[in-house]
Amino acid sequence: MPHGFQWTSRWRPRDDAQGADRGRRGRLRGQRRRHATLLDSGPIPPYEGVVDSHLPRPAPERAWEFLRTAQDDDIPLVWAALTIARDEYPDLDIDAYEQRIAAWSERLRGAGDGDPMQGLRALNALVFDELGMSGNQQDYYDPRNSYLNEVLDRRLGIPISLGVVQMDIAQRAGLPLQGVSFPGHFLVSLPVDGGLLVLDPFSRGRSIDAQELKTRAKPHVGDQDIHDDQLSMLLAPASKRAILTRMLRNLKALYAEKEDWARALRCADRLLTLDPAQPEERRDRGLLYLRVGHVAAAREDLSAYLAQVPPPDDARKVREVMLQSAREKGRVN
Secondary structure, eight states, rough: OOSSSSSHHHOSOOOOTTTTTTOOOOOEEESSSHHHHSSSOOOOOOOOOGGGSSOOOOOGGGGGHHHHHHOOOGGHHHHHHHHHHHOOOOOOOOHHHHHHHHHHHTTTTTTTOOHHHHHHHHHHHHIIIIIIEEEEESSSSSSGGSSEEEEEHHHHEHHHHHHHHHHHHHHHHHHOOEEETTSSSSSEEEEEETEEEEEEETTTEOOOOHHHHHHHGGGGGGGOOHHHHHHHHTBOOOHHHHHHHHHHHHHHHHHHHTTOHHHHHHHHHHHHOOEEEEEEHHHHHHHHHHTTHHHHHHHHHHHHTTTTTOOEEEEHHHHHHHHHHHHHHHHOO
């Protein structure tokens, strides 16, 4: 296999447990530059989005074709996350897991009576106390933490998988909890009292103040200080497609670090199904094709990547890899 890319250094999982035990509480208020509907003052209405349980579910053989073309609002998030898990667990009964979450959400009916803070307390008590969901501090990089069926069975996960469970239960019960694809560590948010309450699913749903959010984000933006308007942008609600993409990138990273190239390739392929217009994912799939010996498919992907005019240094490395693979093929022949 040609060298030139250091897989373990480049494939670090995006969710980061560092700082998960800090105990500060607080609210982020007044970030009005964007997402005014979330941050304006006034009473918080009940959740009016389309609850995922009302969305149609395609047959298993059509699942990925559906995900390729579906509008974001039409994607049932938990169903889609379990569809990712079905690649690893082909006999997985998605409907049974969705029914389990639906039964849990019924326990929250009427909780809070329109008071989002009371509803949130009831949600956290259900998810983290009664159900015992928790962040897997002992084995954070276990791939099972990213497969939603395993998270529901073992009650262990990482921020993004726990956040998906927390959001689905909340939204079914009328609480407008949303995902935040924050740098390094997935979060969830809730509009409340004219501001935004930002919560850490990995730390039992505790709230995070603006200063801690800026501290967490700083290493991921070149160690530059984060201003309030920049923080507001980082706290934008994540689309369902973005959440699924992040879950798959985490898995791709974990499998690449373990040098499980076939599973990493599977994740790369699914990423391109979700969004074919991702040049870096096409490059990575090409490199993974080389790892498993599919040279023709690798050259096709890497050539397509170079046609997108990537940064010069990256383009040079890809060309070196392609040349080396051609030389190795010539020696074999």
